[in-house]
Amino acid sequence: MSINLTPNSIAAINGGDLNLKPLVQVLDIKQIGTSQERYRLLISDSVSTHHAMLATQLNDRVKTGRVKKGSVVQLIDYMCSDVQNRRIVVVLNMETIVLDCDIIGNPKLGDMTAQKTVSNLNSAQPGRSVYDNRGNMQSFRPAFNAQNPGSNNMQGLQTNPLLQSQGMQGSHPMLMVPNGSNGVLRSATGKNNNNTQTYAPTVQPPYQPPPSYRNQGPIMKNEAPARVIPISALNPYQGRWAIKARVTAKGDLRRYNNAKGDGKVFSFDLLDSDGGEIRATCFNAVVDRFYDVIEVGRVYLISKGGLKPAQKNFNHLKNEWEIFLEAASTVDLCPEEDGGSIPQQQFDFKPISEIESAENNSILDIIGIVISVNPSVPILRKNGMETQRRTVGMKDSSGKSVELTLWGDFCNKEGQNLQELVDSEMFPVLAVKTGKVSDFTGKSVGTISSTQLFINPDIPEAHVLSDWFARIGQNSAAVSISRDLVPSGSKNEIRKTVSQIKEEGLGRSDKPDWVTVKATITYFKLDSFCYPACPLMIGDRQCNKKATRSGTRWVCDRCSQEFDECDYRYLLQFQIQDHTGLAWVTAFQESGEEIMGYPAKEVYQLKHEAQDEARLSDVFRSRVFYPYLFRLKIKEEMYADETKVKITVVRADKIDYSSETRHMLDTISRFRRY
Known part of the structure; x- marks a missing residue:
């Protein structure tokens, strides 16, 4: 996979851009500090490099191997400050995009620390051993002054703060430096066997500590509205963006439990006027902000969200990215007239004949004539929760028919409507958005949480199919690709x-x-x-298992709980x-x-x-x-x-x-x- 790092991001960071959210590569990781564990990263934009300090709350990223040498990461939140003429970058939040990657480009040393080290090399006193910021001893050859050979740039000793910090002020140590012409050592008194030059050490000025800078107020940010771009143009390299899109589907609110604790999440799908689609996901506190705000069919202006690679196991949309709304994200409802150019829904219908060769668990859209509807029956899932299932027979002009399985609420809403229409011998057109292919009984299609059903939709494909059924399809046979489907009608009919x-x-x-x-x-x-039933809730459904009396209370064997009053079921x-x-x-x-x-x-x-x-x-x-x-x-x-x-x-x-x-x-x- 080709990875492009954010161009010129090191220069932008040094310039104070805090909204860039760049994509950079980690070239090196070193642990520093003794009293408090800290990590220093060497980051690259493929041309330049810079050192960055990792905030302590991100230390586990390095310890657990989620960030390593060669990783490509996106800097989500960071801050910059200048200390002793050195630009310090502190990474507060980041996301790993690619864990292992070869070195990208030909990065050169562009860190301000390295530049200062080079400056020290040019200005250090001859013969003086100094230590760089890594703690390594460095010995330097002086720059020879042709006009004044005796001076050999002794002024660097007076002004170099690095040498001052090594204890040079107010003392006259023996300075051993190589002779510029023949390399013979000479002392600070100028006496040696080959050449005698006298240097009078100068008195060092008092040490002045660097100024201390405090945060005197908020940093001014660019509050201008972000430019609205198409969904297809979204990528993680952009700092500020906004999209205007219609919500075409909204998932259920789900709760989860993992090593980090309990949480909740929901997602919704977006469609813009250019036909671009993308999924947006909210977690925990962000769910509370936006779950009741988002409505299917409405148009919203969305900005200040993060982008991550889409998880194709759960995300069927044709987009490699997925939006994750954050605390700073905004979701503003647009007037109805603003969404006139955005379609209500976008389909990619496949003929029923193509489902036969489709891979198991693949996601697709289908449209057909409903020829049969079976009753809704209760099904007990592996997790002990009960749900409903209803099967529907569909056929189209390809000469094939397929079984559509409705699960959960689809059985009671659209399923009941379809049942009444078929019982009245009014065979409706049904469009299925986001159906999941199964090969359990031949080939069939089932509903998932993001599935949408449209009965007699006002779209060209539905009108063509309805006309075909009225002229030819009603009396033509269809070959079933589902083993249990009876093409001429379901058994209950x-x-x-x-x-x-x-x-x-x-x-x-x-x-x-x-x-x-x-x-x-x-x-x-x-x-x-009738029988006494357990009234307790398992998830969003009542238990309904038979309860037994224990003294003055009732007990449910499944729930292993007691309660004062039971329910009664026929x-x-x-x-x-x-x-x-x-x-x-x-x-x-x-x-x-x-x-x-x-x-x-x-x-x-x-x-x-x-x-x-x-x-x-x-x-x-x-x-x-x-x-x-x-x-x-x-x-x-x-x-x-x-x-x-x-x-x-x-x-x-x-x-x-x-x-x-x-x-x-x-x-x-x-x-x-x-």
């Missing part, structure tokens, strides 16, 4: 009678069967229609009947409330607290012989070493006679064709 469940052996395969049955309820089991067991036969089914909380019309706790109190048997009987009697459209999940399960087919009510809808009449007429018309 197939109407069955009660007798067909047993006759066709539904639920006996490895996967559950989903069917729809029109039937009435004929009988309820009243001895156990576990209805009842018999359904149509014109072909009877079947026992089970309904849990959501479908139980759809059937009963009361919360489980109210019905429980009627039986066990009020002991109003008459009222309880009336509640259940009012649900008997009432017609429903049951969506059933049929699966064979093991009970006491015996396999039984279990029928679960996933959803119970009251009959909509208008839509039911249309269904019956369509069924009759299909039979008339044969």
Whole structure:
């Protein structure tokens, strides 16, 4: 990877530029100090070098190997001061961009310390051994004065503060210097065997300590507004920048725990008028500032953020950088008229036929006609938290169909809307922004936290696809690239009678069967229609596991906690009947409330607290012989070493006679064709 260091950054730092945030290379690291551990870096911009002191809070960067010789780093925050004509740079904050790298360019010694050392070399008294700033002894040859050979530049002894600090004032030591012509040693008295010259040592002036400088006030900074640039022009070498962009997606607020402690983070995606995209991320205190401010679809002016390489495992955008908002960052909402040139969303659709050759876990955008929607089912994750899953069938003009898996809130929002449209035989166009490819069951696409779903979007691709489906696609076959997808419709859309469940052996395969049955309820089991559930929250969801009484309190085995009051959830067991036969089914909380019309706790109190048997009987009697459209999940399960087919009510809808009449007429018309 080619790395370009920030040009002329050493000169800019020496000039007092504190907003540059340059990219430099560390050529050397040395530990200095005894009472307090400090590190000194030799930094380079590929042409010049300079020494910099590392703030003590950054010592662990060196100790843990996050900064080493050859590392390319970005100086985020630093300060400069002059002490004894020497420019001191103290690095307060920095980020490692490349840990290991060969020496970049041909850097030359440009440090002010080195320049002062050279000055000492030219001005030191002949024969005097002095120590440089590294503590190494240096001996110097004098500059010979042709007009006054006897002088040999003795004035340097009077004025050189380095020699003064070595104890030269007020004394007359024996100074041994090489003769300029033949190298024979001579003393300060001028006597030797070959040549005699007398030097009268001069009296040194009193030592004057260097002036002490204090910070008398804030340093003036350039407060002019930063220039707005395209997202595509952002790079870490810029000191001040601003972008105007629309928020196209906003991630959930996530909490984490690592070696540094607890924290929180959220991200959002930005799109500008040139089509550039980039992700912005906030941590901890910055989350509190901006989480409620950021809204999807709004346009913002963002500046004073840091840039780091994007983590491609989590960031799908086509940008090598990612913005990290800081304490000094600004996010200002722009008027609506300012965002007229910025599109609402940007897609890069791939035909469904190309998904078959896509790599697993790759991210892409797809668009297609929704041909089937399965019911939402609860799924228990490995971390013990429960979520929802719903599968949707899609096809497009490429002649292929694919299964789209909706997770979490997508099942209840867009998933429910799609279910209603397909049930009404209105097959919508669905655009999926940021879907994740999976090869678990053939090839399928699933939603992630940054996924966005657009039903019947007003975009050219949707209009073309809708026209194709109306003319050709509705009656054309599509080959599924997902093994479990039925191209002509999902299993739950197939109407069955009660007798067909047993006759066709539904639920006996490895996967559950989903069917729809029109039937009435004929009988309820009243001895156990609900159960006590744990009311505690696991993450953002209620535990709902069965609770047991322990004295006057309740205990949950999963949460290992006690609580005063439990919740109650439905576990209805009842018999359904149509014109072909009877079947026992089970309904849990959501479908139980759809059937009963009361919360489980109210019905429980009627039986066990009020002991109003008459009222309880009336509640259940009012649900008997009432017609429903049951969506059933049929699966064979093991009970006491015996396999039984279990029928679960996933959803119970009251009959909509208008839509039911249309269904019956369509069924009759299909039979008339044969």
